[in-house]
Amino acid sequence: MSSPDDPNVTPLRPPPTGPAPSSGLGRGTLVAVAAGLVVGLVIVFFGVRQDRFAGLSGAEIAIRINSIGPRMGRDVFVPTFGWTLQVELPEGLPKAVRDSLLIEIREERTGAIVEITDRFAFDGDVGSLVVPKELGLIVGLFSVHAALVDEGGRKLDAFRRQRVRTWLGGPPIGDRQIIHFDFSVDRDGDGRPDIESDLEALGLVAPESPALAGAVARAVADHALARVHRAYDRTDDPNHTRAARDVAFVRFQLDAEDSPFVTRICVGGRNAAHPESVGYVRYDPENSLRGNEECQGTAEDGGDAGIFPGALATYRDDPLYLRALGPFLASEGGAPVGTKDGDADLLEAAAESERGRALGLAIEVLGDALGTIMAHESAHALGLVAPGKPGLGLFAGDASTDDGYAHNQDVDGGTPSTPWLMNPGRTVRFADLAGRGEAGELRFRPLNWAYLKDRLILRAR
16 A cells, blocks of 8 residues: 555545636547547447357356366376266256257367267266267377357357376276185184174074074165165266266175186285274275285285274264164163064064164165265275376375375375375265265266276386
């Protein structure tokens, strides 16, 4: 701010009290000033009108790769085909304006331009194209141009530049891979699956009812596997590809299969090195091991790998945990399954009694929480999440510090505020694991999906 003594500033003074002095401005001059003011307002008015497109203020076209935001997208490389290109139009455009849409792709090295408008499938205002091999993209830089023209002839443009690289030895996920969740593991050697002991600790099976243990364990396993399928299913595709089958396809199953492409993940027991761990599967860089054994380990490499349902008791103070399991926990005044008359038929007639409905809720909540952990850990076995930024990683920790737990970071190096499926486990609440938090069932973020399903992220070797 200027001071009152500033010679370049005229100080404010009270208006004179006498007759107004004669002005040097004549009537013609005043008319000219008024006319200039009107012209200026007209110019400003039409200048503002120019900011409107098709009657919309601030209209923009967004061009995305696999739903990844522009800032993160700058670090992404794509292969020559198989990834998703998206164009999002402003909401509420008249049909005539939408029909003017032009989308072109240009190879910067050759200057070749191909119109690809008709290849897009629109779901509302978002158009998606799974880039086909026959489009013939070559390694190097390319750009995408999208344009609209409104009724007044005004043009709305958007541009996006992206770099193409080869797969450098093939895509990361093979379509013959199998993840086998083994619920039959017996780590403690007592002659029965560890999952049954875990269910006893959670009140869902009484020690004196071993015949019921297998049935409850299978119900929990089936529910958990269904949750895994939902996590990886195409209906959760943030890229709107509508593909009947994804480019990368992995089978998840409870039964063993004789194949060199099976990764076995055991469910049950404890990780002796980290007893509080609910899940630990070794990260497989670049998914280099298409088949692997994830049931053993040493203290040096993190202890026994696998999924550990009994460790969910660490959430024993969580309101949802108590609501779902409290009726069967002796510590909460409940009665374990198998200790009351009629419990032997509780699964078959679950909806016919209050206790049966309580068991159904417990299986559902436990199965969903367990399935979320299974989906998270199986993704580690498939190569998520590599430390570093693309093309060295997937925004996961700092490769120089080897911080294996700082995975699934955002571009600023922090944990994303959204509770994504691959966020570090210690940041996730029990309600989130069970799909009953504010975010609903945890999902793969677009960057994760791009790697797992569309083979988009490439890391330097």
